[in-house]
Amino acid sequence: xxxxxxxxxxxxxxxxxxxxxxxxxxxxxxxxxxxxxxxxxxxxxxxxxxxxxxxxxxxxxxxxxxxxxxxxxxxxxxxxxxxxxxxxxxxxxxxxxxxxxxxxxxxxxxxxxxxxxxxxxxxxxxxxxxxxxxxxxxxxxxxxxxxxxxxxxxxxxxxxxxxxxxxxxxxxxxxxxxxxxxxxxxxxxxxxxxxxxxxxxxxxxxxxxxxxxxxxxxxxxxxxxxxxxxxxxxx
Numbered sequence: 001x002x003x004x005x006x007x008x009x010x011x012x013x014x015x016x017x018x019x020x021x022x023x024x025x026x027x028x029x030x031x032x033x034x035x036x037x038x039x040x041x042x043x044x045x046x047x048x049x050x051x052x053x054x055x056x057x058x059x060x061x062x063x064x065x066x067x068x069x070x071x072x073x074x075x076x077x078x079x080x081x082x083x084x085x086x087x088x089x090x091x092x093x094x095x096x097x098x099x100x101x102x103x104x105x106x107x108x109x110x111x112x113x114x115x116x117x118x119x120x121x122x123x124x125x126x127x128x129x130x131x132x133x134x135x136x137x138x139x140x141x142x143x144x145x146x147x148x149x150x151x152x153x154x155x156x157x158x159x160x161x162x163x164x165x166x167x168x169x170x171x172x173x174x175x176x177x178x179x180x181x182x183x184x185x186x187x188x189x190x191x192x193x194x195x196x197x198x199x200x201x202x203x204x205x206x207x208x209x210x211x212x213x214x215x216x217x218x219x220x221x222x223x224x225x226x227x228x229x230x231x232x233x234x235x
Contacts (some may be wrong), residue, residue, distance in 0.1 A: 001208045001234045004047035004219035005038040009030050009061045016219050018020050028222055035068045041228040046076045047216045053081025069095040079126050088115055102126040103136040116158050124161040125154050135167055148187055165195040175203050185212050204231050
């Protein structure tokens, strides 16, 4: 199982939000330095989120992300506000390994189909769920689409990787939604990356038992609840 340290970027800084709430932000400094820190501690892949992009569709953090790509030697996946093929291309051109599409995958079927057709394994879709339903627009809205149905549909398009987040758990250090993760992982043959609420060594080991492809860890790494070097020895 791959551990993905999360670096959330807002206004050019590394931050953490509580349950995706933009008014509940804690700043952790320079994103480039943070990326180098996680790499030095053994990370084999990084998960970046452009929070400004997720909220308003802009690309103002693109220079920061490019700086991170240039500063580390491990692959990077990026999400947040990617709503056009042009934006996908921009990230691929600067060296991003995997581009994560969120809201637009639900709203624009032809876009996600084209992205998968053009870039294959370099495309992932982030399924952010609240009470089993897909949340959109930086988690500010909830659709009436069931997360499980959406995952199956994406698989039928040829998608290879999904990121599954229970947003009720995200940033709360309360543990992941193991039941939902297990249901999703057993229902599809795609790579499933678990996200949201992973707050302790025990949580990581529970997720590992599900045989998922990866796990994104955010706040728990920043608070010290999980030490990256130690957990990497166990997974």
